[in-house]
Amino acid sequence: MLVQNLAILVLAGFVGFAVISKVPNTLHTPLMSGTNAIHGIVLLGGLIVAGLGAEGVLDKILLVIAIAFGTINVIGGFLVTDRMLSMFKAPGRAGGSKTNQKKEQR
């Protein structure tokens, strides 16, 4: 099982390297935010450890915090990325006027 998982780990690493080769400078921050949201997958770790049995009170408290943290990471991450990207939308597209306002605010 460990060897299989290590194989998956190495392959996933190369996928990660391959996906990010050329990124325009303006997209660096949204991309950072997007990958940040994806590592919110740690939420699954919290769900599994909590769901398959946490005994003590302290363990339960710690897990609730961990799940809350993971949820914040996922939901907040994707929402913030979307808001950042709304600044890059072409003016002609839907919501263009809104986008321009945001640009001016900035």
Place this chain on the structure above:
Amino acid sequence: MSRDVVIQLLYIVAFALFIYGLMGLTGPRTAVRGNWIAAAGMGVAVVATLLTPGMGNWWLILLGVAIGTAVGVPSAKQVKMTAMPQMVALFNGVGGGAVALIAWVEFRESHGFDGSPAHVAVASLFSAIVGSISFWGSLVAYGKLQEVITGRPVGIGRLQQPLNLVLLLASIAFAVVIIGGGDAQLLIIGLLVASAVLGVMVVLPIGGADMPVVISLLNALTGLSAAAMGLALDNTALIVAGMIVGASGTILTNLMAKAMNRSIPAIVAGGFGGGGSGTTQATG
């Protein structure tokens, strides 16, 4: 049995969505859609995990998700556009904090990894160290950008690097003792505290202008800790998503540093190397 297969298949769908979404995020035209595709992948992964046979403690899970939603949605919606980088730092930090907390609970539930295979203990402790560094480092990064802490580099001069090395070695030493059979609560708390102080000490001497690169670096680290947690829990979704973020985050950190004409070692070591010039610039 068959439910395990369904879960694994759903995980495969989730990876595909993550990778496709990330590919979209690298282009200006496809970025918005890419973000939502990745979010859909996350939804699939969460639903699949909740199908795990023997899941219980639903109230705990519901409570955690409810608190997370109640905190996450308003803070993401209300944050000002100019305050985005520190918000990302904060979200990254809580992700790292989640990893560290899970590793701590694992330690407690298994009585110091007593009877666990060696790789479970190693991977869990690795994720505890990196998660704790990432949590506290990100909090400092947030504080600096939000100007709760001064944006200027704060350091203790030449002692900085030896101290950081000592803290790193201390964290590893705690881990080695735990793997060697130690099961005292103080060991894991010591490990978490040592790596927490390390996270604070590494980020404090870095100037505000370099912060985005540091946040990206911490983001990659949190990804790695998630992948390690996946190895410990034997969960492919965590391994794949964590490692993709670990790898792509590293590349992205490099790209960001290059775009600013900086190198990552120079930034991380900035506290004592370029600290002087950074101070004068930041005050202006």
